[in-house]
Structure formats: structure tokens, C-alpha cells
Amino acid sequence: MPLPRLPNMPGMPYWLTLPNFPNFPSPRTLLLDCCTILDHQVGGGVCGCCGALRPRYKRLVDNIFPEDPEDGLVKANMEKLTFYALSAPEKLDRIGAYLSERLSRDVTRHRYGYVCIAMEALDQLLMACHCQSINLFVESFLGMVRKLLEADKPNLQILGTNSFIKFANIEEDTASYHRSYDFFVSRFSEMCHSSYEDPDIRTKIRMAGIRGLQGVVRKTVNDELQANIWDPQHMDKIVPSLLFNLQDETVESQSPSPEAEKDKESPVELTERCFRELLGRAAYGNIKNAVKPVLMHLDNHSLWETKTFAVRCFKIIMYSIQSQHSHLVIQQLLGHLDANSKSSAKVRAGIVQVLSEAAVIEASGSVGPTVLEVFNTLLKQLRISVDYELTGAYDYGNIGTKIIKEHEERQLQESVIKTIGSFASTLPTYQRSEVMLFIMGKIPVPGIYPALGSANTGFEGSRMIQVMLLKSLLQVTVGFQTTNMLTALPSSFLDPLLSFTLMEDAEVRLLVLDILISLIDRHDNVLMFSSISIITDISVLKLKVDKCSRQDNLFMKKNAQRLFRHIYLVCNEENSTQRHFESLFSLLALLSIELATEEVVVDLIRLALALQDLAGEEALPVYNRCAIHALSAAYLNLICQLTTVPTFCQHVHEVIEARQKEIPYLLPEDVFVEKPRLPESLPKPEGDIVFLQSKIAETLGGSGYNTERLATPYIPQITDEDRLSKRKSIGDTISLQLEMDSRHSPEREQKTPTEQITFETLKQAIVDSVTMEEQERERRRLVVERFQTAPFEEIAAHCGARASLLQSKLNQIFEITIRPPPSPSGTLTAHGQSRSIPVYEMIFPDLCVY
Amino acid sequence: MSTEDYDYLFKIVLIGNAGVGKTCLVRRFTQGLFPPGQGATIGVDFMIKTVEIKGEKVKLQIWDTAGQERFRSITQSYYRSANALILTYDITCEDSFCCLPEWLREIEQYANNQVVTILVGNKIDLADKREVVRQRAEEFADTQSMLYLETSAKESDNVEKLFLDLACELIREAKQNTLDNSENSPMPGEGKSISYLSCCSLN
């Protein structure tokens, strides 16, 4: 019998292009009704039938099964069945049900050959049938797949899975009711964990499970009527199952058969592909449910500690999800970090590491509205870690206290700081300076900002927090290049950074210097000055220099004096090391390269000469004095070459030569070595080994520099304007002296070393003790503590009381003014008496009490 | 005609500490053997067995979970759809008994609140190593209103009974349920919606 053919019946390969079929307009319900009516019409006569009267569809189905299952599907009859199904789509559900019935029977009777044939037939029908009619058929199809998946024979499970995958790839364009994929998700997830003894079969089962899950996701992800695959009940199975296989190295380490290797995907590769696909499909609202199980999995399997897998997972996540959602992942990680505040340092470090790597992947700026939140959380973690480190243990709920491993906390802190840097590096300039301000605002600067350290860690806590936050700040400044320094570094940033409080501690002081360097160096010149030396010819450095812009100019107008003052005061600190002087040299050099106008150059030279004077005094230890001399010499050697004024250069050169002959320990090459050979004592140097202010003024005068200013010794001050107007910053001791200073006429300025009364003196006078470091620290600690814990009113009241006490004490002190301590400016004068008078009239701001 | 060959389908999930014998119980029941050297379960295991109770075919979908801590999140996700939970401990291991409250909390948190829970003390063949006396366990089960049964997967004591009792209980509840709200409940099992059932019943 010739096979009747529908004129438009597509050949097998085209069946895959199902969506292109013309659509029947009739809705499903109508179809169902038709089908029901037909059933009744036909069914009436067939009921309770013997073989010959079997319905046509049953006969057609029966005929596709060969006598011997080895022969496989009877192709010709399969075509007939397909044709029948296409021409009478309303019969599809009957065909499906009957096939399914046969399959069930065959499974129970272990006639696996027939099972395979039935599945093949189903697959073909599925592919051939119109997408709308599929719906009628799917129930029995899924029932059959389920049947196979329930079997404990791996081959049947895999057969079922393969059919399911084919089905999953069919795009249906009608909504499908009454389908539940619960079982499939559960079973495929279970298969992903197969522990079948034979490793090859185990791998096959696991891979089938992975593909099956992929199929479920594909099938359901776009179908709103389906159980939401993104619900935790599904995600909590799917994601861990994928991760389990992603992480499974045992499969990888199997000796791969070389020829199969090329075209065959490994389970790990397959898993990664599926995981990526899943993530790529996640909409905004689903990200959370997809990422949460990842976090849980990493928790449960203790995978944060080792980091590599956790990092790998999140790299996959960050690269796979739609980029506009990436900040959600960051947020989730941050939340997880918070939730793990009481976990071991290793766990926290792992999460931080992941954050750090994820941050770099996240497209710049897409941290979005959560920028400060990100940094806030990280800073909080820093603080928590410092607390743990200092207290040595922490309360661990009802389980008791947990002992802290100090070195692990340290590592964590470094990791957090690095992560802060990673995040910052993704930010545009304006956001970066926002973050810098934010971090600055968290640094405990007594008098300006409240301390951040918790009450029970006290002074050391505050100091450690300062160090941590400054390190973080340093990270944020790495690569920071702004064309507008003025807006990027407002005084709310510079004031606390340059404050006296951050100068005392050697480590803190160094960090501040490094931050300044990093901010000022916008052309990566800093490397040229990383060591301090007399550079004979600076042209070999190949410095990158831009002309000083208008904004830079304004910035220096506003801030030059406070920067110079900072440098000067830092030099005056005793506990400095080579690193400090190297940083000072870098800072001076970079200021000269990045921000120098003619006026700035003049002031820098004055500063260098003032440093030479400072080193001449005997107040500082010999090492410091030699180092400052060396710094001054190295810097003058640099700046003279930058001015390119030959006579200036010559003078500097002569002095250096003289030093080389007579006193090499005043040059960097001799001071900044591992074991410098320094003299026991160092009398104030004189003669041709000192740089002469008058001489330099003279040499530069010829080139149009301001000779008058050049000849005036430098005195530390904040800004030119500040000397005329009211001082703004309170709690800053040096500024206090300047106010006193400003009451003098400018001409007398140099002769009036108001600076000789330092805050130290006042403090010492108050506590009636000469130098009690310990006491001072303790007091500071108490103050910090009080500020942390006391209500504002109490502090205010207390300050009032202290202020009046101070005022009366001061009056006493100044009446019996004793010999003042050495001045930080180093200017000497005989007019000691005259300058103390205005102090009587001064009303000290409340906060100066501290 | 139905594509399914059962009257009831129930999902049973086994939980409890690692090594208490969950997998052995399941294999004893489904395969009739006591596996020598049974390894720890990875993630979840799946078995199916159809039994006949009073002429009705009951299909039991059995999900055997890993007791190991590291699989906790995946195993928890299986609690939700369970019709019954078999909470197992090892009578020769005090620890596994002490963990029961913790397991109950997990059940509270993740399982459906209509779930039937049965407490099982396994390994009674090791009577001389018993650490948890029967009465103590019974009292505990009582306070939590759970059924209690002691088994030996090795000697096949009470294993059949465990699953069959559970099936009976589930049938009873299912019938109760269909009476209670007769119009909308394909209660146990999945996806067998009324419309589908009625569609089939036209045959």
C-alpha cells in the first residue's frame, strides 16, 4: 500500500523548526472539546473490543513494535503513525496514553528493547507534531519519562533523561497547564549526586542529571504558568547539585582517553556551561535565589577557607549574569560577610577575597547606589577584626567564647584593605574622592572626628583603626588621578589628614605621607624617587611633567602652606626612620614636579632651608639631624636642576662637594644605609657645608624669582589667608599658635617665635608634670572612651567646665612663664617676652581642652 | 485508563545523623538485602517501591538523604515536598539521639507542616551496645507526638512494618483529607490535577 503523503509534510530534519508552523487559532479548550466528542463518537462502537476491532490508533502504535526488539523501531510503520497523528492531532493524547501504557508494562517486564523503541517513537512524535497539539501529548510523555526515571537501571534513567532533554528543547508557544516538574528537579538533582559503583556509569548518570536540570530550566524559565523554577524549593536543589559537580575533581583526574577527549565534554565543563546558562537567564528578581544556595553550599562544604573554588564560582557568576545585576551579587556577598562576622577569620578572609575578585569583574560604576554601603561594610569588618585581635577572643553566642588566631585576623585585615582597593579601582574619579572622604570621616581623629574603636579596645584600638583606615585610604588613592585637586581634596579631607593627631605615631605618620604622595603623583613619577639620593643629572629620570593647571594652581594657593607645614612638622618628629625621610623626599619631589608654580618653588626652597636650620639645632637626635640635612641636600639638588638656574645649581653642587669631602654623613648616601656611620655629636654646621639662603636668593633673583620672599626664613603656617582671618580648625594645636602669631605685624613675624608654646607645654602645665607619656596616653584613652560612650550633653557640660579651668590655669602659667621649650619652627630669638602677652587675651576654643 | 499504575503516591524522606543506617533501611525494604560496606550517602538517594495495602496500590517514592553536615542545604530542600519523614537514630549511639531536637528544628523549618514524622531507633540487633533505652526514646517521641519504632536493617526487624505502617497512616490521612476538602485536592503526590484526572476518566 503506497504511503499517503500530506503535500506539506515536512521531512524529519525540519521538524525541529516547529515554531514556524502555521498556528491553529482554536484555543486548547476547544480542541479538548472536539477531542472529547470525537472520542465518544468513535469510542461507542469500539468499547470492550477484541483485537480486530481495536481502534486504529492502537493498531498503528502496535505496528511500530517489531517481533524482535533487536530489530528496532519499524520505520515504515512509524511514518504511518506520524502521518496519522499529524492528520488527526486530536488523537494525540490517546496515542500518548497508549504508548505510555505499553511502556509501563515493558518496564515492569524488563523488556528494555521495547522500552527504547517506545521512547524513540515518542520522541519522533513529539518532534513531528504541531506545537499546539503537543500539549495534548505532554502529560503522557512526561509520565513515561517519569517512569523511566523511577527505574533503578541507569540505562533507563539516561534514556528517560535524553527524551526529556529533546522535549525541553522544543519551544512551545502556548501556555501549558498542569505540568509539574517537581519530580524532575528532585530526581535530576539526585542523579547529579549519583554514587553508582562503576565510575563510568556514575559519570554518565551525573551528566544526565546535569542535562536534565538544564532541560527543566529551559522548559520552565519562560513559561509563566509553570512552577517558578527560581523559587528556593527548586534553586536549593539545582544549584548545589551543579556546584557539587563543578567542584568534583575526582572526575577530572581520571585518565582521559585521548580521542574521546576532544569532542566529549567533561562533567565539569558541562556543569559550568549549564550553570552559566542558568545564571544568564536570571532576571533581576531571581538573582538572589540563585546566589543564595551558592553561599550556602560554600558554607556547608567549608569552601571559603580554601578560597579557590569560591572564587571560581563567583567569577562564573559575575561573568554569566546580566551585567546590570552584578551589584546584587556584591550586595549578597557583603550581607554574607556580615552574617559571618563571628565565623573564623579564614572564612571571613575567603568571602573578602571573593568580593575583591568580583569587584574587579563588575563593570565600572555599576556598584550603583551601594558604593558607600560597600565600603561601610568593609570598614566595619576591619573594625570588628581589630576588636577581635585586641581582645583575643569573642563571644560566640551560647557556645562560649572563641579564641582568635591573631595572624589570621591580620591576614584578614590585609585582605579587606586590598578589597577596598579593588572596589575603589572600579570607581570613577568623583566617586573615588567621595569614598576617600567617607573613609577619612571614619578615622578617629580626636577633636575632629569621634573615635571609631570600640570602647573595650581603648587607645590601642583607636590607633590600630587609624592605621587600618589609613591603609585603606592609601589603597583607594592608588591610581587616583584627578585634574581638579581642589574639589577632589576639600579641606574636610585635608584637615584631619594633616592634623597633629595623625603625626605622633610613626606608622600613622608614614601612612599619611604615602597617601599624600599617592594623591599628588598623577604621572607615575613616584618610582623615580623611591630612594633618597643626590641625583647628578635628573634628565636621566625621564620625568613626565605637565604644566601646572589653573586648578592645581588654585589648590596650591589654598593648601600649599599647610602641606609645607606638615612636612616641616613631620621632620621635627623624633621617632622617624629612613622610610619617613624617603617618603618626605618623594613628597617634596612630587610637589615640585606636579604642582609647582614659581611661587611654590620659592616656598619649597625656603622650606628646604628651614629644614636645614631645624637640623642645625641640637634638640633632635643626631640621626634625625643628619637625615634632615641629607633630605634637605637631596631636595635642593633636585629643585636647583628643576629651576635650571646655573648659579643656583653651582651653589648646591659646591656645598654637596664640600660635604662629600668633610662631612659625608650629612648626605643621603651615607645616612640612608643599613648601618650609617654617624658622629657622636653634631655641632651646628657652618661654612661651605651649609646652603646659604642669601646666596640662593641672590642666584635666583637674577632669573626673576621673588628675592624678597626667598630671603625670608620659612615659618610653618596653614595658609596665607589664615594668618589674616579667623582660624577655622579647632583642636589643632599648631593652628592655635598661628592665631597668636597672626596678631603680630608681618614685619616682626620672624622675630616672634610664638610657636614656642606648643600644645604639649600647655598640657604638661595642666597636669603639672613634666613629661609623663604614660599618663598622657591614659588620659587620651579616657577621653576617647568618654567621647564614645557619653551623651553629647554630658560632654558639652564637661568641656565647659574644663575650658574655664584651663583658662584660669593658663592665666597662672603665663604669669609665671617659664623658659619655653624648643620651638618646632626652630627660629630663635631674644624677644621671648614680647610674644607671650597676647596669649593672655586669647579665649581658647572648648575643644582645645583636649 | 490512566497512565499511572497506582492509587496513591507518597514521598518519604529519611533523615538523621550520618551512619545511623538510613540507607541500609531503605535497601532492606526496597531490595531485600543488607548491603555490606554501605558507603556514606552523597547528597540524596532515590528508590521507589510499590506496595499493595488492602487492595490499593501504593507507590512509595523514597528519598534517602545524606546525614553529613556538608550536604545539609541540598537535603533540606527535599523536606518540603515530603509526605512523611523517617527520622532515624542509632540506638547504640547516644550522640545520634541527642541530635534529635536539632533535627526536629530543621523539620519545623523546612518541612510541610502536615508531614507525618516517625522516629526510628535502628540497629537493635546490637542489643549489647545499646546506649539509648527504649523507654527514653518512646517518651521523647511521645512529647513530640511522633510514632516510634525500633528496627534492625541487618536482621530485617520491623523494616517492612515501618514502611507499611507509614503507608497506612498516609492513606488514612489522604482519605481524611479528600473528605475534608473534596473539591480541590490531589493531596499527596504531584501534578495529578483534577482536570487531568477528569479528562482521563472520559475514556
Ligand SMILES: Nc1nc2c(ncn2[C@@H]2O[C@H](COP(=O)(O)OP(=O)(O)OP(=O)(O)O)[C@@H](O)[C@H]2O)c(=O)[nH]1
Ligand atoms: N548492626 C547493624 N548495623 C547497621 C544497621 N544498619 C546500618 N548498619 C551499619 O551502619 C553503617 C552506616 O549505615 P548507612 O546505612 O550507610 O548509614 P546512613 O544513615 O545512610 O549514613 P549517611 O548516608 O552517611 O547519612 C554501615 O556500616 C551499616 O552496615 C543495623 O541495623 N544493624
Ligand SMILES: [Mg+2]
Ligand atoms: Mg546513607
